[in-house]
Amino acid sequence: MKWLVVYVLALPALGGEYALLYNGFQVYADRHEKAGGVIRLYTRDGVTELPAALVTAFETEEYTPQAPSQTAAAPQPSVHDATPSPRDLLENAALRAAIPVELVHSVAKAESGLRQDAVSHKGAIGIMQLMPATAADLGVDPRDPKQNTEAGAKYLADLLTKYDGDVAKALAAYNAGPGAVDRYKGVPPYRETRSYVNRVIREYKRQTGEVD
Numbered sequence: 001m002k003w004l005v006v007y008v009l010a011l012p013a014l015g016g017e018y019a020l021l022y023n024g025f026q027v028y029a030d031r032h033e034k035a036g037g038v039i040r041l042y043t044r045d046g047v048t049e050l051p052a053a054l055v056t057a058f059e060t061e062e063y064t065p066q067a068p069s070q071t072a073a074a075p076q077p078s079v080h081d082a083t084p085s086p087r088d089l090l091e092n093a094a095l096r097a098a099i100p101v102e103l104v105h106s107v108a109k110a111e112s113g114l115r116q117d118a119v120s121h122k123g124a125i126g127i128m129q130l131m132p133a134t135a136a137d138l139g140v141d142p143r144d145p146k147q148n149t150e151a152g153a154k155y156l157a158d159l160l161t162k163y164d165g166d167v168a169k170a171l172a173a174y175n176a177g178p179g180a181v182d183r184y185k186g187v188p189p190y191r192e193t194r195s196y197v198n199r200v201i202r203e204y205k206r207q208t209g210e211v212d
Contacts, residue, residue, distance in 0.1 A: 020057045048098040086114040093153035106203040128152025171197045
């Protein structure tokens with residue numbers, strides 16, 4: 001899998017390591033292995049493959065365990081805890097797809113306002129606004145929030161891979177379809193699509209504190 005070259009993905013975990021990329025960013029992993037020209041990064045959520053040429057070094061994560069509280073009560077399950085919020089679903093979906101949580105959240109916010117009951121005039125469904133045909137290709141039920149978010153994040157990750165980490169092209173393809181992006185060799189000259197791409201990128205920068 002080709003890596004997204006413009007973001008840092010740092011996942012909290014214990015006793016792992018960071019793969020340092022050629023552009024100065026880092027990617028968390030529990031462990032890694034090299035197979036030919038590919039490096040595989042293993043986490044509890046799955047495996048991410050990077051071209052070995054992108055990785056310059058590995059650094060061990062420094063972790064100091066905290067002593068458990070003697071007085072803290074064990075958390076009690078509740079009905080609220082049993083139903084993940086859209087934000088929780090989006091975070092889990094992003095981690096499984098190995099792309100930035102903020103990017104997936106920004107797309108979902110632009111698509112549906114984080115509403116699972118949202119249906120567009122074109123028939124797109126749910127939080128990530130999956131078209132029925134796209135959902136069928138991915139083998140998911142778009143009306144199920146968990147399936148919807150995970151499929152949407154995976155589709156976005158696939159588009160980022162297809163366009164070599166070019167976020168604008170990937171977002172344009174998510175909005176207008178890969179065919180339009182390929183036909184125009186970039187973001188197509190559609191007012192709606194260009195507005196969408198700019199809106200998602202602005203929201204991503206707002207969430208990450210990035211300044212132009």
